[in-house]
Amino acid sequence: MALLEVNHLSISFGGLRAVDDLSFSIEKGELYGLIGPNGAGKTTVFNLLTGVYSPTEGIIKLGDTDITGKKTIDINKEGIARTFQNIRLFGKMSVIDNVKVALNNSSEFYYGSLHGILHTPKYHRIEKALEKRALELLEVFDLDKERDVLASNLPYGKQRKLEIARAMATEPKLLLLDEPAAGMNPNETAELMNTISLIRSKFGMTILLIEHDMKLVSGICERLTVLNFGKVLKQGETKTVLNDPEVIKAYIGE
Amino acid sequence: MSMNFLTYLISGISLGSIYAIIALGYTMVYGIAKMLNFAHGDFIMVGCYVVFTIMGMFNGSAVGKIAGVFVAIIVCTLVGVITEKIAYKPLRGASSPLAVLITAIGVSYLLENAALLIFGSDPKSFTSVVPWEGVAVKGLKIQGVTIVTIVVSVIVLVVLQLFVHKTREGQAMLCVAQDKGAAMLMGINVNKTITITFAIGSALAAIAGALQCSAYPALTPYTGAMPGIKAFVAAVLGGIGSIPGAMIGGIVLGVIEILSRSYISSQLADAIVFGVLIIVLLVKPTGILGKNIQEKV
Amino acid sequence: MKDENKKSKMLSIVKEKKASDISTYIIVATAWAVFEILIANGMISSHMKGLLVPMVYYAIAAVGLNLCVGILGELSIGHAGFMCVGAFTSVMFSNIFAETFPAPVRFFLAMMCGIAFAALFGFLIGIPVLRLNGDYLAIVTLAFGEIIKNVINALYLGYDKEGVHASLSAPVVLDAETGKMLINGPLGVTGTPRDANFSVSIVVLLISLFIVQNLMKSRDGRAIMAIRDNRIAAESIGINVTKFKIYAFTISAAIAGAAGVLFGHSISTLQSTSGNFGYNISILILVYVVLGGIGNIKGSIIAAAVLYLLPELLRGLSSYRMLIYSIVLIVMMLFNWAPSVRDFRSSMWMKIRRRKEN
Numbered sequence A: 001m002a003l004l005e006v007n008h009l010s011i012s013f014g015g016l017r018a019v020d021d022l023s024f025s026i027e028k029g030e031l032y033g034l035i036g037p038n039g040a041g042k043t044t045v046f047n048l049l050t051g052v053y054s055p056t057e058g059i060i061k062l063g064d065t066d067i068t069g070k071k072t073i074d075i076n077k078e079g080i081a082r083t084f085q086n087i088r089l090f091g092k093m094s095v096i097d098n099v100k101v102a103l104n105n106s107s108e109f110y111y112g113s114l115h116g117i118l119h120t121p122k123y124h125r126i127e128k129a130l131e132k133r134a135l136e137l138l139e140v141f142d143l144d145k146e147r148d149v150l151a152s153n154l155p156y157g158k159q160r161k162l163e164i165a166r167a168m169a170t171e172p173k174l175l176l177l178d179e180p181a182a183g184m185n186p187n188e189t190a191e192l193m194n195t196i197s198l199i200r201s202k203f204g205m206t207i208l209l210i211e212h213d214m215k216l217v218s219g220i221c222e223r224l225t226v227l228n229f230g231k232v233l234k235q236g237e238t239k240t241v242l243n244d245p246e247v248i249k250a251y252i253g254e
Numbered sequence B: 001m002s003m004n005f006l007t008y009l010i011s012g013i014s015l016g017s018i019y020a021i022i023a024l025g026y027t028m029v030y031g032i033a034k035m036l037n038f039a040h041g042d043f044i045m046v047g048c049y050v051v052f053t054i055m056g057m058f059n060g061s062a063v064g065k066i067a068g069v070f071v072a073i074i075v076c077t078l079v080g081v082i083t084e085k086i087a088y089k090p091l092r093g094a095s096s097p098l099a100v101l102i103t104a105i106g107v108s109y110l111l112e113n114a115a116l117l118i119f120g121s122d123p124k125s126f127t128s129v130v131p132w133e134g135v136a137v138k139g140l141k142i143q144g145v146t147i148v149t150i151v152v153s154v155i156v157l158v159v160l161q162l163f164v165h166k167t168r169e170g171q172a173m174l175c176v177a178q179d180k181g182a183a184m185l186m187g188i189n190v191n192k193t194i195t196i197t198f199a200i201g202s203a204l205a206a207i208a209g210a211l212q213c214s215a216y217p218a219l220t221p222y223t224g225a226m227p228g229i230k231a232f233v234a235a236v237l238g239g240i241g242s243i244p245g246a247m248i249g250g251i252v253l254g255v256i257e258i259l260s261r262s263y264i265s266s267q268l269a270d271a272i273v274f275g276v277l278i279i280v281l282l283v284k285p286t287g288i289l290g291k292n293i294q295e296k297v
Numbered sequence C: 001m002k003d004e005n006k007k008s009k010m011l012s013i014v015k016e017k018k019a020s021d022i023s024t025y026i027i028v029a030t031a032w033a034v035f036e037i038l039i040a041n042g043m044i045s046s047h048m049k050g051l052l053v054p055m056v057y058y059a060i061a062a063v064g065l066n067l068c069v070g071i072l073g074e075l076s077i078g079h080a081g082f083m084c085v086g087a088f089t090s091v092m093f094s095n096i097f098a099e100t101f102p103a104p105v106r107f108f109l110a111m112m113c114g115i116a117f118a119a120l121f122g123f124l125i126g127i128p129v130l131r132l133n134g135d136y137l138a139i140v141t142l143a144f145g146e147i148i149k150n151v152i153n154a155l156y157l158g159y160d161k162e163g164v165h166a167s168l169s170a171p172v173v174l175d176a177e178t179g180k181m182l183i184n185g186p187l188g189v190t191g192t193p194r195d196a197n198f199s200v201s202i203v204v205l206l207i208s209l210f211i212v213q214n215l216m217k218s219r220d221g222r223a224i225m226a227i228r229d230n231r232i233a234a235e236s237i238g239i240n241v242t243k244f245k246i247y248a249f250t251i252s253a254a255i256a257g258a259a260g261v262l263f264g265h266s267i268s269t270l271q272s273t274s275g276n277f278g279y280n281i282s283i284l285i286l287v288y289v290v291l292g293g294i295g296n297i298k299g300s301i302i303a304a305a306v307l308y309l310l311p312e313l314l315r316g317l318s319s320y321r322m323l324i325y326s327i328v329l330i331v332m333m334l335f336n337w338a339p340s341v342r343d344f345r346s347s348m349w350m351k352i353r354r355r356k357e358n
Helices: A042-049 A072-078 A095-100 A113-118 A121-140 A156-169 A186-203 A214-220 A238-242 A245-252 B003-033 B040-057 B062-091 B098-119 B144-166 B168-178 B180-185 B190-215 B225-238 B243-263 B269-283 C002-010 C018-040 C046-071 C079-096 C103-129 C134-154 C198-216 C219-229 C231-236 C241-264 C279-292 C297-337 C339-357
Strands: A002-013 A016-027 A031-035 A057-062 A080-082 A174-178 A206-210 A223-228 A231-237 B134-137 B140-143 C156-160 C163-167 C180-184
Touching (some): A016 A223, A031 A042, A072 A080, A080 A156, A095 A121, A095 A156, A121 A186, A186 A206, A186 A214, A223 A238, B003 B040, B003 B140, B003 B168, B003 B225, B040 B190, B062 B098, B062 C297, B098 C279, B098 C297, B134 B144, B144 B243, B225 B243, C018 C297, C046 C198, C046 C219, C046 C279, C079 C134, C079 C279, C198 C297, C231 C241, C279 C297, C297 C339
Parallel strands (some): A031 A206
Antiparallel strands (some): A002 A016, C156 C180
């Protein structure tokens, strides 16, 4: 059964149909790519999937749950986490606190406000567990050495990684990555590709990826949807799609 | 409609016109320098004392009145520009916008206490700069200063609108207000534009000061503080950054203030004014003419 | 040179703040001990002695406001209004129950009463206000603060055997025998027992510190700071933005209310004037917060203490003191915040360090 199912999704801003009749589904464990030229509506799709916008038409289902039109925080609790095209970290908080604050969807790490203010034994016990869990995650992303650095002081590539680590801390079923390689040099991109395969092998994560970098896309995505002017241009296996003359035309021009 | 109501309405519009002139300065500075200049109200007070001093030198003659207003405009312009250069400009690009806000509060304290030292704390009684008695229409008496205030505010509004939309400097202001970085890349001298804005705003404060003290003649070092805050409220009410908005906000505020003072309670008038602001902002979070900008994800 | 500068900035590590927290308590306790010794030995003028309680309650208000401005990241210019609510509700409590409870119990209950009402106001005002952004939020908090001050200033409140009488326009007429005036309009509340002294105030300050500092290191505190740093990202990781904003604002108002309770119980006549609870007082507290460092709780306390006492220390300069105070304020702001000065300072720092290494 598909983990994410999107049926006839559309949204209009005024007269503009930014996303028009988009349907696709992602299997559990898959790495699915969403590509297209600038302004094709890719980020709008992410905003629809995460409840930033409500669709004008269409249905979004995560597993058996209909999440269409739900609020961002509820969708996150249902199991979708994301990163942002323009990095959005908690800049004045330390690296480890960026992860700790995201570890809030599991009851394992919950304590009431009074415990938090009085620093009761329960607080200390759970904070210890939180710290341990956060460090484990940071180690996966090779960020454990920078644990106490302010997030805004991290170099660019590591900021991207931290954003992914933070999203993973919410224990999602589906991870949305919005142009993770944007602004990266080839070395950083290669490292990022490793990180992404690591998330898949280690956590069995299902990923939906928006990307411009063709090398990255062809290297790791199994299937693709190509968007152009909000509409589906092509869908299917990565190789077939990328060799499609129409796709080439949309990207490179005539 | 009773005669009383008309009288109150007109004096409300007149008070509102003063708020509007101050608010125009506030809103321009806010729109372009993106800062709340808490000292703006004190520029009014500086203007009042200058007019008061010059008029005193000329024994209240007509020449003294004209000279007083003229010199006050120059002095306030200088005070505004110098304040900006020394106290605000170094803080452009500071990591928190609160830094320049607190500095503005410091400037406000500085001006008030300097005035306190020079002129003392006892209220000075201010002679109106408008010698005209006013007119009486069918028993409705309208004071000269009331009429002059309303006329001046309309002239100021029209001139400012023309300046902003028809001159190069005005166009530059619109650009800087929208995007400082892009304006700089387009070759606009951002520093100069901000200086001009402060100059205009402060000159308007001087005019507002002369009119305000003519209508309400007790002058103390704290004369400008409350009108300053009210004008800021007016600017927010009308939609901060918008020139017609400042005008509308000012008039609305003045009318509400005078009407509540006359019909409800003089002690609660300010509370009612602030209450109206809250209600407007809750219904329309960016004010009457403000544009709603949503953060893009 | 420039590059190295940046690198050293980049590696600037956020040390665990545990040590810093404890040092804050120590500073407060030491200040208390020093002043107590000075008082015991008669080394302090009675005028100065009278300033100690206000110094502490402004420090408390600054701690509360810093929670709102520094931790939550929302500018409030209305916290004097919450002080006003705390002061008047607690003072009324103390007057009504003046004979019912022994002084310490009465003051404790009055404190709870003042805090509860300030929190309630914070909560109710927070719901609409926190939907706004930035300077709009600031001006609306200012508006609420002024409304609270003006309404209480116009309020006549009393009770007698027939029940409670209240009016916003004219003094209420009470039964001569059983009547008790609570708030007499602009004349305010008189005859309150002066239950707040320096030591009690210090205890309240320590408790406020404990609450805010502990909160910052808890789940809730991290969520609040996450909202401050990036609201959209906070939502994306499942943080309920509205809930935490209102939560932080309410606690912040409650702490300001506690400061108000001390205010009300340290003077015999409490009036809701601009000089006591106007927007100028909110701004005064804001100055402490910004000068002490936004988000830096220890800094708020030190700034409040120093800046509150500074005009008094300058008393010898008589009429020039407030002028000097304002210049000091401007210069300190430029020195602390101007980017050019900051760069200059860090480069000087580097030079000194390098000289030491050689």
